[in-house]
Amino acid sequence: MSTLSFRNVWVEYGNQVVLERINLEITSGTFLSIVGPSGAGKSTFLRLILGQERPSQGAVLLDGEPFPAEPGPDRGIVFQRYSVFPHLTVLGNVLLGYELAARPFTARLFGTARKQAVEKSRALIDAVGLGAHCDKYPSALSGGMQQR
CATH class of the missing domain: 3.40.50.300 (P-loop containing nucleotide triphosphate hydrolases)
Structure with missing residues (x-):
């Protein structure tokens, strides 16, 4: 602890x-x-x-x-205003993070790399209770769901 x-x-x-x-x-x-x-x-x-x-x-x-001066993946914040891309589904919004991290210029993954990123994205989406909403767009979600 x-x-x-x-x-x-x-x-x-x-x-x-x-x-x-x-x-x-x-x-x-x-x-x-x-x-x-x-x-x-x-x-x-x-x-x-x-x-x-x-x-x-x-x-x-x-x-x-x-305390380390630079924030890392061990720290995060939920902002008051949602930061989601309205033209991407829940899966697309989460997947984009993996794509940008791996390919900062093209933000596109292919083949096995994409399949693994989709699996990780789905696991995160399930972990926050949005598995049933994976293919929905932000406009179809509540504010709290968008924050997650």
């Missing part, structure tokens, strides 16, 4: 203090909600978790070690 620790974390932009004295331990499997008014620092806090932002003071630690 991993623990993400915030030790006396401050984030400042010039003279503006956005976050101050954040001391928090988040263990694997924890469900955490961040609420507050506009401008309270919620997005800044999320950027710290993603590694997109560094604290002005204090430390962010993962299992007691400095």
